Amino acid sequence: MMRLSHLINADESDYNSTTSDEDDDSHQGSPIPDDANIFLSEVLDSLVRGIQLKSNPDFLILEINSSRYAYNMSLKEVNFNIVKAVFSLDPIKEATTTNVLSANNQVLGRLGMVVSNNIKSDDTMLDCLKAIQEYCEEQPALRAKVAQIIHYLYDKEFVSEEAIRMWHNELDDDSEWLKAPLQKLIEWLGQSSEGSSEEENDD
Incomplete structure (x- = not known):
């Protein structure tokens, strides 16, 4: 980038067609990142700094926010990118x-509140699961x-059984x-639900 003083003092001969063509060529190989990628990068920076400073x-x-x-x-994009950023952190x-x-336990033990802040409904949990899939x-x-990661998230109440089933379907x-390992988890969830129902009926 030219210094401001140079731009003020430059004459028209400085702006020849060759320079313009070179500038155009130099930018063609460097696409400008879109807002979603910039947002993801800023979220990742915030999380890394947060862990380092124990924020x-x-x-x-x-x-x-x-x-x-x-x-x-959008809230959907926020949830998706927060999860992607968390799983991009070095320990994971x-x-x-x-x-x-x-590694999951280490990161989510520190950042669990950040992840769960907006992930409260089945739809937002579905966004979370899709981000993990990607x-x-x-x-x-x-x-x-x-499958073990999703089981961990279920145990820690980041995602619900219903959201996991929606995602699997x-x-x-x-x-x-992904289907085969998740199927085993789905079957386990079904057995767990049946066991809970039987215990409630016995009471």
Whole structure:
């Protein structure tokens, strides 16, 4: 970028067609990120800084909401990107199949309130699950443990049984890697629900 003083003193000869063409070429290979990607980057920065400084979760929520309004993100986009950002943090991103659940516990133990702040209905939980699906698909360690990750989120009450079932029913043929392990979780949830109903009837 030219200095302001140079722009003020420059004559027309400085702005020849060759320079313009070069400028155009230099920008063609660097697409401008859209607002959603910028928002995701800012959320990730906030979470990383929050962990490093041990920030109050309420402060992080306010910071993320400020970015939300700055980039005019819908609540659906906010939830989706918060989950993607959480699963992009180093402890989870760098996890192996042997320690992925420990990494989840480490991150969500610190940022659980930030994640759950807007994720309260089945629809918003569905957004959360879809974000996990999208991220896990490209991460072998997470992909191999996805059913256990969802089970963990269910146990910690981040997502409901109904949301998991809705998500499972919407999976298409391209998600075969996810359907089989999730089916086992669905069956377990069904057995768990039946056991709870029987206990209530006995009472």
